[in-house]
Amino acid sequence: MLHVTDGKHYGDALASIANVAKSLRSPLPVPPPHMFWLGLPRLVNHMLNTDAKKAHMNDTMLQTYDLEVERRGILQRDGGPFVLLDVGKLTRGCGQQCTADGMHYNGEVYDAILHIMLNALVIESQQRI
Numbered sequence: 001m002l003h004v005t006d007g008k009h010y011g012d013a014l015a016s017i018a019n020v021a022k023s024l025r026s027p028l029p030v031p032p033p034h035m036f037w038l039g040l041p042r043l044v045n046h047m048l049n050t051d052a053k054k055a056h057m058n059d060t061m062l063q064t065y066d067l068e069v070e071r072r073g074i075l076q077r078d079g080g081p082f083v084l085l086d087v088g089k090l091t092r093g094c095g096q097q098c099t100a101d102g103m104h105y106n107g108e109v110y111d112a113i114l115h116i117m118l119n120a121l122v123i124e125s126q127q128r129i
Contacts, residue, residue: 007068
């Protein structure tokens, strides 16, 4: 959002990523690789610490990016190859006490996301702990 400020350009990049990810699927009867998409965190706008971040990293741009993710169909729920790790939902629950700068969250948030991913891998691969 800070470095790519055009939603369509972001969407085009997503389409390219989706094509590469889909090419990793084998035509053989083997399970596809496990791939995850790290969703965007909730932004705490008043805590963003540069003018560029305040100008480009806002709820409107976040919605534009989320819409491009949905429109490009990269998530499994939309027929794509990626399982969503919903950082936005997790950070909305945590709130501003979990971030020092409004966009990067404390280690506990990322630890929780890692646990969610590992649990999904166990479930997807039908392993037992």
